[in-house]
Amino acid sequence: MRRTFTYTERDLRRWIRGRINVITSLVMPAAWLIFVGLALPIRFTDNYLDFITPGILVLTMLGASLQGGALLMFDKILGFLQKFLAMPAPRESILFGKILAITLRGLMQTTVILIFAIVLGAHLLDPVFIVQTYLILFIFGVLLSSLMTTVALGLEDHDSYAAFNSMIAMPLFFTSSALMPYDQMPGWLAFLAHLNPVSYAIDAIRDLQVGIIPVTTIGGLLIGAVCVLSMSVYVFRKATI
Amino acid sequence: MAIIETFGLTKHFNSLVAVDEMDLSIDREIFGLLGPNGSGKTTTVKMLTTLLTPTAGEAKICGYSVATQPCEVRDRISYVPQDMAVDMKLTGRENVVFFAKLYGIPHPRETADEALAQMDLSSRADDLVKTYSGGMRRRLELSQALVHDPEVLFLDEPTIGLDVAGRRKIWEHIISLKNGGMTVFVTTHYMDEADHACDRVGIIDKGRIVALETPNALKSLHCHDIIAIRGEGEYHGTIVPDVTFIGKIGDELRFKAISGEDSGIPLLRALSDSGLKVQSVVIRQPTLDDVFLSLIGDQDETVAFDHHRFRTMLRRRA
Numbered sequence: 001m002r003r004t005f006t007y008t009e010r011d012l013r014r015w016i017r018g019r020i021n022v023i024t025s026l027v028m029p030a031a032w033l034i035f036v037g038l039a040l041p042i043r044f045t046d047n048y049l050d051f052i053t054p055g056i057l058v059l060t061m062l063g064a065s066l067q068g069g070a071l072l073m074f075d076k077i078l079g080f081l082q083k084f085l086a087m088p089a090p091r092e093s094i095l096f097g098k099i100l101a102i103t104l105r106g107l108m109q110t111t112v113i114l115i116f117a118i119v120l121g122a123h124l125l126d127p128v129f130i131v132q133t134y135l136i137l138f139i140f141g142v143l144l145s146s147l148m149t150t151v152a153l154g155l156e157d158h159d160s161y162a163a164f165n166s167m168i169a170m171p172l173f174f175t176s177s178a179l180m181p182y183d184q185m186p187g188w189l190a191f192l193a194h195l196n197p198v199s200y201a202i203d204a205i206r207d208l209q210v211g212i213i214p215v216t217t218i219g220g221l222l223i224g225a226v227c228v229l230s231m232s233v234y235v236f237r238k239a240t241i
Numbered sequence: 242m243a244i245i246e247t248f249g250l251t252k253h254f255n256s257l258v259a260v261d262e263m264d265l266s267i268d269r270e271i272f273g274l275l276g277p278n279g280s281g282k283t284t285t286v287k288m289l290t291t292l293l294t295p296t297a298g299e300a301k302i303c304g305y306s307v308a309t310q311p312c313e314v315r316d317r318i319s320y321v322p323q324d325m326a327v328d329m330k331l332t333g334r335e336n337v338v339f340f341a342k343l344y345g346i347p348h349p350r351e352t353a354d355e356a357l358a359q360m361d362l363s364s365r366a367d368d369l370v371k372t373y374s375g376g377m378r379r380r381l382e383l384s385q386a387l388v389h390d391p392e393v394l395f396l397d398e399p400t401i402g403l404d405v406a407g408r409r410k411i412w413e414h415i416i417s418l419k420n421g422g423m424t425v426f427v428t429t430h431y432m433d434e435a436d437h438a439c440d441r442v443g444i445i446d447k448g449r450i451v452a453l454e455t456p457n458a459l460k461s462l463h464c465h466d467i468i469a470i471r472g473e474g475e476y477h478g479t480i481v482p483d484v485t486f487i488g489k490i491g492d493e494l495r496f497k498a499i500s501g502e503d504s505g506i507p508l509l510r511a512l513s514d515s516g517l518k519v520q521s522v523v524i525r526q527p528t529l530d531d532v533f534l535s536l537i538g539d540q541d542e543t544v545a546f547d548h549h550r551f552r553t554m555l556r557r558r559a
Binding site: 002003006007009010013014017018078079080082083084085086087088089240241 | 287290291292293294312315316318319320321322323324325326328330331335339342343344345385
């Protein structure tokens with residue numbers, strides 16, 4: 001476990017020293033919040049900002065996780081991973097370190113977005129709600145960053161990683177319940193949205209907003225995260241370069 | 242028991258035989274693996290460092306099998322690949338402390354300071370690595386590799402891309418590590434460096450070890466005297482007794498002879514008769530470069546660039 005924190009510390013230090021990355025990673029979700037949350041002419045709810053904020057929080061986490069896989073890709077291209085794999089530290093600590101770094105990074109970004117949303121007028125101040133939201137975002141982050149880190153381990157170079165990334169990013173977001181509730185969607189989209197892990201995270205946060213504890217959706221996310229994580233551990237233990 | 246032992250070590254990549262039935266026994270010395278690009282050097286190192294699984298055969302480090310006891314092997318080795326991977330945005334000290342923590346060393350900070358001092362980096366330890374020169378970055382990698390006091394150090398092209406002073410310094414450090422009892426396995430294609438620093442060298446070609454000796458033994462075994470001739474005109478394969486053509490480097494023809502003094506004049510005459518206008522003749526002691534040339538031949542002149550093979554190699558590196 002100590003090895004995991006060592007790997008995480010390295011990635012976070014590098015990220016924070018590249019100050020510009022910290023800022024640029026916040027621009028996209030903030031833009032969504034302002035341009036979509038405040039500007040879209042919506043009729044199904046009076047407070048679209050309250051409705052869209054869970055979607056944007058999950059979008060921020062999704063973006064952080066998708067970008068996060070590139071951390072491992074660069075370690076691999078630049079030769080760091082070869083050194084790490086030849087070390088006695090358990091190999092899965094490389095994976096866990098990346099997941100933790102990516103997810104913590106994502107949580108820092110979502111914090112900024114959350115503050116932003118509250119400033120803009122979203123009603124999200126309840127501390128219990130915020131803690132539970134963080135928990136959901138954490139599980140979601142573990143699921144996605146574990147998947148992307150393992151994908152990066154398998155792919156050949158950064159170009160193919162970027163291609164894979166853009167292939168899944170937009171479909172995952174638009175076939176989720178981020179932008180509209182299921183009853184406003186065409187039937188086929190609602191069907192897809194019910195399968196999408198992104199919707200699970202968003203729906204769970206929305207349930208919290210109205211005071212429901214979303215046991216099944218969190219359970220679904222947890223099961224997904226555990227499955228993906230065990231698969232990733234297996235792949236990392238076997239990894240050759 | 243030797244520190245590094247391999248028995249029939251073999252690696253195939255689909256139809257490409259990268260390493261073919263390699264038998265080695267290396268013990269507390271600097272062992273240099275020399276060979277042209279694509280001859281299997283890096284693949285060998287990757288198998289010995291547990292990064293690749295051998296297709297056949299066996300390799301043991303300190304008595305532990307790389308295939309079935311990789312964790313025990315990783316405990317005893319350090320591997321510095323040729324890419325120079327150090328974190329530019331961290332300081333030299335942070336880079337080494339990071340490795341010390343990964344190795345689970347009891348006092349990471351103190352140990353890191355020692356390793357930095359050992360590589361003469363103490364005065365710059367708190368500067369960001371992006372301000373380091375190439376030679377300093379390589380020494381920083383050596384510090385990282387040394388924090389857990391390994392028994393075997395694997396270095397893949399340790400001096401590639403460094404200036405002359407940087408190279409000399411790296412080799413001084415490698416030699417002092419060996420004198421401290423460490424086994425060093427190094428790949429290189431700088432012959433002069435291998436000649437000067439390695440206790441034994443193995444020359445590898447197309448995955449096979451074609452020669453394995455001390456540099457001096459190799460030189461006296463494979464070449465006696467070297468006659469190097471520069472001239473105008475084509476070489477038509479003229480040969481005189483006791484002289485063998487070994488290759489052409491630039492516009493210089495190289496021959497090996499049992500006695501350069503005895504064969505020099507007849508060779509010159511024969512070359513002039515065949516129409517070559519000789520401009521200069523040098524008779525000298527052989528270098529490892531000559532041994533390499535006579536064993537492997539002149540790669541650039543004889544073998545066309547194989548694009549497919551090159552891409553396979555790159556992919557393997559990535």
